[in-house]
Amino acid sequence: MPGFVGRKLVPPSIPNDYQLYPGVGYYKYHSNTLTFDEANKKCAEEGGHLAIINSEAEHQVIKSLVTKGTAYLGFHDQIKEGEFITIFGEPLAATGFTRWAPNQPDDAGGKEDCGTYWAGQGLNDIPCSIANFFVCEYDLAWAE
Numbered sequence: 001m002p003g004f005v006g007r008k009l010v011p012p013s014i015p016n017d018y019q020l021y022p023g024v025g026y027y028k029y030h031s032n033t034l035t036f037d038e039a040n041k042k043c044a045e046e047g048g049h050l051a052i053i054n055s056e057a058e059h060q061v062i063k064s065l066v067t068k069g070t071a072y073l074g075f076h077d078q079i080k081e082g083e084f085i086t087i088f089g090e091p092l093a094a095t096g097f098t099r100w101a102p103n104q105p106d107d108a109g110g111k112e113d114c115g116t117y118w119a120g121q122g123l124n125d126i127p128c129s130i131a132n133f134f135v136c137e138y139d140l141a142w143a144e
């Protein structure tokens with residue numbers, strides 16, 4: 001996550017094990033599994049954030065990285081049920097990508113509040129306590 005020094009925004013340096021997708025961003029797929037909060041923290045520790053899809057090009061990157069099961073992305077509806085927002089508090093609808101998997105989000109069992117990308121399907125909400133794969137992103141804008 002970016003930090004502030006005085007009034008100037010100082011982006012973190014690019015994590016060396018993130019892969020560059022030119023014109024899109026830097027990404028790392030984690031095949032070890034963590035809960036949503038743990039994954040969110042892990043990405044931040046690396047200097048990135050849980051990935052947020054903002055374009056079809058970025059969707060294609062995420063799709064290529066998530067080839068099995070689901071992987072956490074940076075959105076959730078933990079504050080108000082049914083109102084999905086990014087980890088930065090922006091409405092999911094404003095990200096530019098809201099293609100849910102068929103019949104999702106379903107808030108199954110009344111306890112699915114964290115966002116994932118479901119391989120070959122699209123976005124899906126799952127329980128935040130599930131240890132799951134996740135994708136971290138380093139914003140291209142931070143590298144400039």
Ligand SMILES: [Ca+2]
Nearest residue numbers: 077107112113
């Ligand atoms: Ca929910």
Ligand SMILES: [Ca+2]
Nearest residue numbers: 106107124125
């Ligand atoms: Ca679901």
